[in-house]
Amino acid sequence: MKAKIYISYKEGILDPQGKTVNHALDAIGIKKINSVRMGKYIEMDFNGITKDQASEITDESCRKLLANPNTETYTFEIVEK
Amino acid sequence: MHFAVIVFPGSNCDHDAFHVFRHILDAPVDFVWHRDTDLKKYDGILIPGGFSYGDYLRTGAIARFSPVMESVIKEAKAGKPVFGICNGFQILIESGLLSGALIVNKDVRFLSQNVTLEVESTDSIYTQSLKKGDKLTMPIAHKQGNFIADEDTLKMLQDEDRIAFRYSKSKKGNPNGSIDRIAGVLNKERNVLGMMPHPERASESILGSEDGMQIFKSMMGVP
Numbered sequence: 001m002k003a004k005i006y007i008s009y010k011e012g013i014l015d016p017q018g019k020t021v022n023h024a025l026d027a028i029g030i031k032k033i034n035s036v037r038m039g040k041y042i043e044m045d046f047n048g049i050t051k052d053q054a055s056e057i058t059d060e061s062c063r064k065l066l067a068n069p070n071t072e073t074y075t076f077e078i079v080e081k
Numbered sequence: 082m083h084f085a086v087i088v089f090p091g092s093n094c095d096h097d098a099f100h101v102f103r104h105i106l107d108a109p110v111d112f113v114w115h116r117d118t119d120l121k122k123y124d125g126i127l128i129p130g131g132f133s134y135g136d137y138l139r140t141g142a143i144a145r146f147s148p149v150m151e152s153v154i155k156e157a158k159a160g161k162p163v164f165g166i167c168n169g170f171q172i173l174i175e176s177g178l179l180s181g182a183l184i185v186n187k188d189v190r191f192l193s194q195n196v197t198l199e200v201e202s203t204d205s206i207y208t209q210s211l212k213k214g215d216k217l218t219m220p221i222a223h224k225q226g227n228f229i230a231d232e233d234t235l236k237m238l239q240d241e242d243r244i245a246f247r248y249s250k251s252k253k254g255n256p257n258g259s260i261d262r263i264a265g266v267l268n269k270e271r272n273v274l275g276m277m278p279h280p281e282r283a284s285e286s287i288l289g290s291e292d293g294m295q296i297f298k299s300m301m302g303v304p
Contacts (some may be wrong), residue, residue: 009184012231013184013229014184014187014227014229014258015185016184016186016189016227016258017183017185017189018190057164065138065142065143065146066138068139068142068175068182070181070182070231070291071182071184
Protein backbone atom coordinates (compact mmCIF):
# COMPACT_ATOMS: atom_id res chain seq x y z
CA MET A 1 0.00 0.00 0.00
CA LYS A 2 1.19 3.47 -0.78
CA ALA A 3 0.43 6.98 0.41
CA LYS A 4 0.64 9.77 -2.16
CA ILE A 5 1.02 13.07 -0.35
CA TYR A 6 0.67 16.51 -1.88
CA ILE A 7 1.88 19.56 0.03
CA SER A 8 1.33 23.09 -1.17
CA TYR A 9 1.48 26.63 0.12
CA LYS A 10 -1.69 27.94 1.71
CA GLU A 11 -3.65 30.43 -0.30
CA GLY A 12 -2.46 33.91 0.43
CA ILE A 13 1.13 32.79 1.00
CA LEU A 14 3.37 34.19 -1.69
CA ASP A 15 5.10 31.54 -3.75
CA PRO A 16 8.09 33.27 -5.38
CA GLN A 17 9.20 30.03 -7.08
CA GLY A 18 5.82 29.48 -8.68
CA LYS A 19 5.75 33.07 -9.82
CA THR A 20 9.19 32.79 -11.41
CA VAL A 21 8.23 29.56 -13.20
CA ASN A 22 5.09 31.26 -14.50
CA HIS A 23 7.25 34.10 -15.90
CA ALA A 24 9.50 31.54 -17.59
CA LEU A 25 6.51 29.75 -19.16
CA ASP A 26 5.28 33.08 -20.40
CA ALA A 27 8.72 33.84 -21.85
CA ILE A 28 8.71 30.63 -23.93
CA GLY A 29 5.28 31.47 -25.31
CA ILE A 30 3.04 29.33 -23.12
CA LYS A 31 0.24 31.72 -22.30
CA LYS A 32 -3.10 31.87 -20.53
CA ILE A 33 -1.80 30.55 -17.22
CA ASN A 34 -3.29 32.46 -14.32
CA SER A 35 -0.77 31.39 -11.72
CA VAL A 36 1.67 28.61 -10.90
CA ARG A 37 1.93 27.27 -7.36
CA MET A 38 4.72 24.89 -6.47
CA GLY A 39 4.64 22.26 -3.78
CA LYS A 40 6.00 18.88 -2.79
CA TYR A 41 5.01 15.35 -3.65
CA ILE A 42 5.94 12.60 -1.19
CA GLU A 43 5.34 8.85 -1.39
CA MET A 44 5.32 6.50 1.58
CA ASP A 45 5.27 2.73 1.35
CA PHE A 46 3.50 0.39 3.80
CA ASN A 47 3.43 -3.33 4.37
CA GLY A 48 0.96 -5.44 6.30
CA ILE A 49 -1.36 -2.73 7.61
CA THR A 50 -4.92 -1.76 6.84
CA LYS A 51 -5.91 1.22 4.74
CA ASP A 52 -7.23 2.98 7.84
CA GLN A 53 -3.95 2.49 9.67
CA ALA A 54 -2.01 3.77 6.64
CA SER A 55 -4.26 6.79 6.52
CA GLU A 56 -3.73 7.48 10.21
CA ILE A 57 0.06 7.19 9.96
CA THR A 58 0.14 9.44 6.90
CA ASP A 59 -2.00 12.09 8.55
CA GLU A 60 0.16 12.10 11.69
CA SER A 61 3.33 12.35 9.57
CA CYS A 62 1.91 15.34 7.72
CA ARG A 63 0.75 17.09 10.87
CA LYS A 64 3.96 16.58 12.83
CA LEU A 65 6.68 16.90 10.23
CA LEU A 66 5.95 16.85 6.52
CA ALA A 67 3.88 20.04 6.30
CA ASN A 68 4.29 23.31 8.19
CA PRO A 69 0.79 24.20 9.42
CA ASN A 70 1.69 27.92 9.35
CA THR A 71 2.35 28.01 5.65
CA GLU A 72 1.29 24.78 4.03
CA THR A 73 -1.70 22.52 3.51
CA TYR A 74 -1.65 18.84 2.59
CA THR A 75 -3.83 16.24 0.98
CA PHE A 76 -3.12 12.56 0.45
CA GLU A 77 -4.55 9.41 -1.01
CA ILE A 78 -3.88 5.80 -0.04
CA VAL A 79 -3.57 3.52 -3.05
CA GLU A 80 -2.91 -0.19 -3.62
CA LYS A 81 0.31 -0.56 -5.58
CA MET B 82 27.23 33.65 31.51
CA HIS B 83 28.08 30.17 30.28
CA PHE B 84 26.73 29.59 26.78
CA ALA B 85 26.09 26.40 24.85
CA VAL B 86 26.50 26.48 21.07
CA ILE B 87 24.36 23.69 19.63
CA VAL B 88 25.91 21.74 16.75
CA PHE B 89 23.72 19.91 14.21
CA PRO B 90 24.95 17.95 11.22
CA GLY B 91 25.35 20.76 8.70
CA SER B 92 25.81 23.65 11.14
CA ASN B 93 28.54 25.92 9.77
CA CYS B 94 28.50 29.09 11.87
CA ASP B 95 29.02 27.22 15.13
CA HIS B 96 32.75 28.04 15.24
CA ASP B 97 32.12 31.73 14.49
CA ALA B 98 29.73 31.94 17.43
CA PHE B 99 32.07 29.96 19.68
CA HIS B 100 34.91 32.34 18.73
CA VAL B 101 32.85 35.36 19.79
CA PHE B 102 32.22 33.96 23.27
CA ARG B 103 35.62 32.36 23.90
CA HIS B 104 38.06 34.73 22.25
CA ILE B 105 36.35 38.10 22.04
CA LEU B 106 34.22 38.09 25.18
CA ASP B 107 36.54 35.76 27.10
CA ALA B 108 33.43 33.95 28.34
CA PRO B 109 32.91 30.23 29.01
CA VAL B 110 31.30 28.38 26.10
CA ASP B 111 30.90 24.76 24.98
CA PHE B 112 29.82 23.06 21.81
CA VAL B 113 26.85 20.76 22.48
CA TRP B 114 26.20 18.01 19.93
CA HIS B 115 22.57 17.70 18.90
CA ARG B 116 22.30 14.22 20.42
CA ASP B 117 23.15 15.48 23.91
CA THR B 118 20.24 16.54 26.01
CA ASP B 119 21.65 18.00 29.22
CA LEU B 120 21.64 21.80 29.10
CA LYS B 121 21.12 22.40 32.81
CA LYS B 122 24.55 23.88 33.51
CA TYR B 123 24.26 26.56 30.82
CA ASP B 124 22.94 30.07 31.33
CA GLY B 125 22.12 30.57 27.67
CA ILE B 126 21.84 28.66 24.39
CA LEU B 127 22.89 29.73 20.92
CA ILE B 128 21.59 27.95 17.84
CA PRO B 129 23.97 28.77 15.01
CA GLY B 130 23.57 29.21 11.29
CA GLY B 131 24.25 26.64 8.62
CA PHE B 132 22.34 24.02 6.69
CA SER B 133 21.22 21.55 9.33
CA TYR B 134 20.27 18.26 7.66
CA GLY B 135 20.95 19.83 4.29
CA ASP B 136 17.78 21.92 4.56
CA TYR B 137 15.88 18.75 3.59
CA LEU B 138 12.07 19.00 3.63
CA ARG B 139 12.07 22.61 4.96
CA THR B 140 14.82 24.65 6.56
CA GLY B 141 15.03 23.68 10.23
CA ALA B 142 12.26 21.07 9.98
CA ILE B 143 14.41 18.02 10.72
CA ALA B 144 16.74 19.68 13.24
CA ARG B 145 13.70 20.67 15.22
CA PHE B 146 13.26 16.98 16.14
CA SER B 147 16.89 16.43 17.21
CA PRO B 148 17.14 15.09 20.76
CA VAL B 149 18.65 18.36 22.06
CA MET B 150 15.66 20.42 20.98
CA GLU B 151 13.41 19.09 23.70
CA SER B 152 15.90 20.45 26.25
CA VAL B 153 16.23 23.74 24.35
CA ILE B 154 12.45 24.17 24.51
CA LYS B 155 12.45 23.29 28.22
CA GLU B 156 15.22 25.80 29.03
CA ALA B 157 13.53 28.46 26.91
CA LYS B 158 10.28 27.93 28.82
CA ALA B 159 12.28 28.23 32.06
CA GLY B 160 13.36 31.70 30.91
CA LYS B 161 16.94 31.13 29.76
CA PRO B 162 18.15 33.17 26.78
CA VAL B 163 17.89 31.18 23.55
CA PHE B 164 19.38 32.95 20.54
CA GLY B 165 18.93 31.59 17.02
CA ILE B 166 20.85 33.03 14.09
CA CYS B 167 19.93 32.34 10.46
CA ASN B 168 19.33 28.54 10.33
CA GLY B 169 19.01 28.80 14.12
CA PHE B 170 16.11 31.22 13.58
CA GLN B 171 14.55 28.78 11.11
CA ILE B 172 14.86 25.96 13.67
CA LEU B 173 13.28 28.08 16.43
CA ILE B 174 10.36 28.88 14.12
CA GLU B 175 9.87 25.20 13.29
CA SER B 176 10.03 24.32 16.98
CA GLY B 177 7.21 26.75 17.74
CA LEU B 178 9.29 28.92 20.09
CA LEU B 179 8.92 31.85 17.69
CA SER B 180 5.96 32.95 15.59
CA GLY B 181 5.71 33.42 11.84
CA ALA B 182 7.44 31.55 9.05
CA LEU B 183 10.48 31.93 6.81
CA ILE B 184 9.99 31.21 3.13
CA VAL B 185 12.21 31.56 0.07
CA ASN B 186 13.54 35.07 -0.69
CA LYS B 187 11.37 37.13 -2.99
CA ASP B 188 13.88 36.88 -5.86
CA VAL B 189 14.37 33.12 -5.28
CA ARG B 190 18.12 33.63 -4.86
CA PHE B 191 20.66 32.94 -2.17
CA LEU B 192 21.67 36.35 -0.82
CA SER B 193 25.12 36.96 0.62
CA GLN B 194 25.61 40.65 1.33
CA ASN B 195 25.74 43.26 4.04
CA VAL B 196 22.50 44.77 5.30
CA THR B 197 21.73 47.67 7.59
CA LEU B 198 19.49 46.81 10.51
CA GLU B 199 17.46 49.21 12.59
CA VAL B 200 16.98 48.40 16.24
CA GLU B 201 13.26 48.34 16.97
CA SER B 202 12.64 46.91 20.42
CA THR B 203 15.12 47.56 23.22
CA ASP B 204 13.03 45.53 25.65
CA SER B 205 15.15 42.35 25.69
CA ILE B 206 18.54 41.36 27.02
CA TYR B 207 19.80 41.26 23.43
CA THR B 208 18.97 44.89 22.77
CA GLN B 209 18.84 46.47 26.23
CA SER B 210 22.14 48.34 25.67
CA LEU B 211 21.04 49.64 22.28
CA LYS B 212 18.81 52.53 21.34
CA LYS B 213 15.70 52.34 19.20
CA GLY B 214 16.71 53.39 15.69
CA ASP B 215 20.38 52.44 16.11
CA LYS B 216 21.78 51.21 12.82
CA LEU B 217 23.83 48.02 12.69
CA THR B 218 25.68 46.66 9.66
CA MET B 219 26.14 42.91 9.31
CA PRO B 220 25.86 40.22 6.65
CA ILE B 221 22.97 38.04 5.61
CA ALA B 222 23.61 34.67 3.92
CA HIS B 223 20.43 32.75 3.21
CA LYS B 224 17.88 31.66 0.64
CA GLN B 225 14.93 31.17 3.00
CA GLY B 226 14.86 34.36 5.05
CA ASN B 227 11.70 35.97 3.78
CA PHE B 228 9.74 36.41 7.02
CA ILE B 229 5.99 36.09 6.70
CA ALA B 230 3.16 36.09 9.20
CA ASP B 231 -0.60 36.17 8.90
CA GLU B 232 -2.40 39.39 9.76
CA ASP B 233 -3.16 38.44 13.38
CA THR B 234 0.38 37.25 14.07
CA LEU B 235 1.90 40.37 12.53
CA LYS B 236 -0.35 42.62 14.59
CA MET B 237 0.53 40.68 17.74
CA LEU B 238 4.28 41.06 17.04
CA GLN B 239 3.83 44.79 16.45
CA ASP B 240 1.51 45.41 19.41
CA GLU B 241 3.66 43.43 21.84
CA ASP B 242 6.87 45.19 20.70
CA ARG B 243 8.35 41.86 19.65
CA ILE B 244 10.11 43.02 16.49
CA ALA B 245 13.73 43.32 17.60
CA PHE B 246 15.26 44.35 14.28
CA ARG B 247 14.04 45.63 10.93
CA TYR B 248 15.88 45.90 7.63
CA SER B 249 16.44 49.53 6.69
CA LYS B 250 13.84 51.48 4.80
CA SER B 251 16.17 52.29 1.87
CA LYS B 252 15.31 51.09 -1.62
CA LYS B 253 17.27 47.83 -1.49
CA GLY B 254 17.27 47.67 2.28
CA ASN B 255 14.99 44.62 2.58
CA PRO B 256 16.48 42.29 -0.02
CA ASN B 257 14.64 39.09 0.97
CA GLY B 258 11.21 40.73 0.93
CA SER B 259 10.29 40.17 4.59
CA ILE B 260 6.90 41.48 5.66
CA ASP B 261 7.12 44.77 7.57
CA ARG B 262 10.94 44.59 6.98
CA ILE B 263 11.23 42.13 9.89
CA ALA B 264 14.76 40.81 10.43
CA GLY B 265 14.48 39.50 14.00
CA VAL B 266 11.67 38.65 16.42
CA LEU B 267 11.27 37.87 20.11
CA ASN B 268 8.96 35.43 21.86
CA LYS B 269 6.25 36.68 24.19
CA GLU B 270 8.47 36.27 27.26
CA ARG B 271 11.29 38.12 25.42
CA ASN B 272 14.02 35.58 26.27
CA VAL B 273 14.08 33.93 22.82
CA LEU B 274 15.43 35.88 19.84
CA GLY B 275 15.69 34.73 16.25
CA MET B 276 17.28 36.78 13.48
CA MET B 277 18.38 36.10 9.91
CA PRO B 278 21.43 38.46 9.80
CA HIS B 279 24.72 37.26 11.29
CA PRO B 280 26.02 39.35 14.23
CA GLU B 281 28.74 36.75 14.86
CA ARG B 282 30.15 37.49 11.42
CA ALA B 283 30.33 41.20 12.25
CA SER B 284 32.19 40.96 15.51
CA GLU B 285 35.71 42.20 14.71
CA SER B 286 36.95 45.13 12.65
CA ILE B 287 38.93 42.72 10.44
CA LEU B 288 35.57 41.30 9.32
CA GLY B 289 34.41 44.72 8.12
CA SER B 290 32.03 45.48 10.97
CA GLU B 291 31.98 45.15 14.74
CA ASP B 292 28.32 46.07 15.03
CA GLY B 293 27.27 42.53 15.84
CA MET B 294 29.23 42.72 19.08
CA GLN B 295 26.72 45.23 20.40
CA ILE B 296 24.12 42.46 20.51
CA PHE B 297 26.46 39.94 22.17
CA LYS B 298 27.68 42.53 24.68
CA SER B 299 24.13 43.55 25.52
CA MET B 300 23.21 39.90 26.02
CA MET B 301 26.21 39.26 28.26
CA GLY B 302 25.79 42.49 30.21
CA VAL B 303 29.23 43.69 29.08
CA PRO B 304 29.56 47.49 28.75
